[in-house]
Amino acid sequence: MRDFIHGILKQTLAHPARSAFLILAVAMGSLSFAVGAALSGRLSALRAEFSGENTRYAVGGGSVDSSGSFEWKRPPQFNQAALERIRQDMSEISALSPISEPRFMMVTANKARYTIRSVLGVGLEYEAILGLSLVEGRFFSQAEEDTASRVILLSETTASVIYGGVKDAIGAKLEVGGGAGSRARMETVIYEVIGVYEDPSEFMRKGFGAPDALIPYTAAQGSGMMARFGVESFIIRTKGIGPEALRIKLLNVLSSLGVTDPQLELWEGNPLSALDKTVESTKQSMFVFSSALISLSFIILALSAVGVFSSVNTEVADAGKSICVRRALGADRWTIARGYLMKGLGFGLSGGILGILAAYPAYSLVAAAVGLALERLGLSGLELGSIPPLYLLLALAASALMSLLFSLMPALRASRLVIVEGLKDL
């Protein structure tokens, strides 16, 4: 180790400017790899939160007509029995929730009136599908869903604004004007707040339509004639099935239930906004970012090691005679090669350490730019955080490995020099 450090210092002091530039180039490679890999990893992790087994599809009963518009099929094709059958028959669906949109024109609490941005009527599994976490209270029960109970869950912000606090909201009454799901616009119904959930992220809100308040979908449908309608759309969480296969299976289930001319479309996104592309385009943007970052950073890392190759190569060319003398005096090939490999490794490590030191501030800058880009492309509220230490170690290791790899060829050439040829030149 002492020899190794001594060798590096000797080399650096012999050609300080050249070594400094070489180490700077390696540092840039290491820096870009640390930042690129960390951001790419973070974006891939975010993408995984709504891909693969976490894919959520909205299913809408209807079809795209010749003008390109989505036409909801009336009357709706999905009722309670159809949804239960889909849930039973399709093991690929891990959770399913019907969706309906009650008409909450305005709500009244403590003699003040409010409008809630979005309210959804959902099923029991909605909580699991969207990954909502309760802050206080509870989700509604099967019995409450079956009996269309007037119970409501509010997001943390909604509860705080209306009732002044999360705890104060539980058990409180919320008067809804406009008759949720009812045709009678002036009818007033009273809901009881039974739970408060954590505010959904901006992305979950825009992408998947995560609401500010939830009621059982049966309550959203109201009573009487409206209740016979069924639902037009539902949201599902899937595992191991693509959209086309899923669509075909769902159509088969509908056909088996006797639905004539079953029609449905699937999209990853807000179930109330047919064929919404927000999630799809966001995933695509993330893929673009992630791929561009990792590929570019790897290319820069590889390019940065070219200097190491040149440096070691030149040294081998200059030291041909002395290598032959050392070989003649008993040094084996591995000893010769190891010396040059260690030099390459030294450059890789010193540049790598410099690079990861600069990676901390650089990551913050690039993450801010990427965050802004994603926000403007519709993916706001995502936390890219600070650079994880694992990526710093990875960058250091990659930088060292790349330098070692690029010094391998000249090192092998040095070890294979013919002793006699070298001694002839003396």
Next chain:
Amino acid sequence: MKAIIATARGFLRRSVMENALLVLGISVAVFMGAVLTGAILSYSAYMADLLQDPAYAEIVVSPAFFRGNQSQAVSKLDMDAGPMRFAFDTAAAAKAMADSPSVTWSYISEEESLRAGEAPSFGPGFPEGPPDLGGVDEQGLAPAQAQSDSSAAVSTPLLERIAGRKVSPDFFQAWGLKTAQGSLYAAADQEAGQAYMVLGSELAKSLFADAQALGKRLKIDGRIYTIIGVLERTGLLDAEATRSLDQLAFIPPRSFSPGGSGMGRPTMSLTFFVSDRAKLDSAVKELQAHFDRAYKTGQVLVTSRQAGLNARRSGQNALFGAISVLALLCLVVATLNIFNVSSIKTIRRRRSLGILRSIGVSRGKAMGVFLFEVSALALLGSLLGLAAALPLSGLALRFLVPSLGQGLAPAWAAQLTAAFLSMALPLAAGLFPAWRLLKDSPADLVRAE
């Protein structure tokens, strides 16, 4: 000169691996520079063109409680300016125009999906249609027209659903739309509740089997419309940039009165058009001030479509910025590599250069050796980078701008310029050590270090 070139050639041949890696570095830097510059300029040109579209001269005004406008999870309602007090009609637009000198036109313009045939039924128990529409049926017609409709022939369109727009007559003026056949409807027609329809040029050709639409009558959602005009082909997209105007049907909005006869639907937005784009920001301020006075501060939201587009553009630019930083790093690393290698080569040839200078070779000719070597590497790298960049620029555009990639035209000239500039930096860095060394006198060069 021949001897110099031969010396340089020999040197290039001796360090094949090293030179290949340097060429690779330059080609990657040139490729990145060319592709990224091309993408940035193509996108900028596309956006500049897009901003000339009339849609981006529009300012949309709508109530803040309108769900699409709500930025907060919940908003406390000021009941003095409650939802039912909003009257977004031509009279409200005229008042706003009087207070906003920067605005040129005002009109109603909303998307409308038109269904051929009777008004939709919502199944048993709801024959009169969806609960919130207030009854869209033949009873909504102006009395004189309703009478004539019952006797005249109605044509059946080939399309079941027609993408449409509910627009007041000034929309046509503001967007500069002219008819190829027939005429446009006027404000008096709108006020009289005339069920007139104007078609985009492509829709007019495809709506009926005989490709003749003018004068035909068709039933839309239970109401009979007469096609009174066909627009000239425009190629413009609608305000939401989703459809060509040539494929749309335009109908006049019907008046709405809360608790009244149930004609039409309340209009939830007004659109203002600013002919002089430079006045867009001041128009937004004037309109916001007017509506704040009319409906209390914060109750009405005034937004220019251009602001939305600018936000989208800045997001894409941030993406370009992040990737540009990496591309720049790529160029810097390639430059550092060529500088390092060139430094080593120069030092190793110090004495031979000194000898050349001593026997009368000029500084310029001696520089020629290095110029040949470095420019050969830089040129080869650039050519390889460009050879990859030009055919792949379309693919790169689709990758970097997924939403618009296919609609963007590659900027070849900019790519060539970027490639040249990307080549210039490594070239300069490669020549610098030799230039610096050759400033020494021949005697200094020959003297051992």
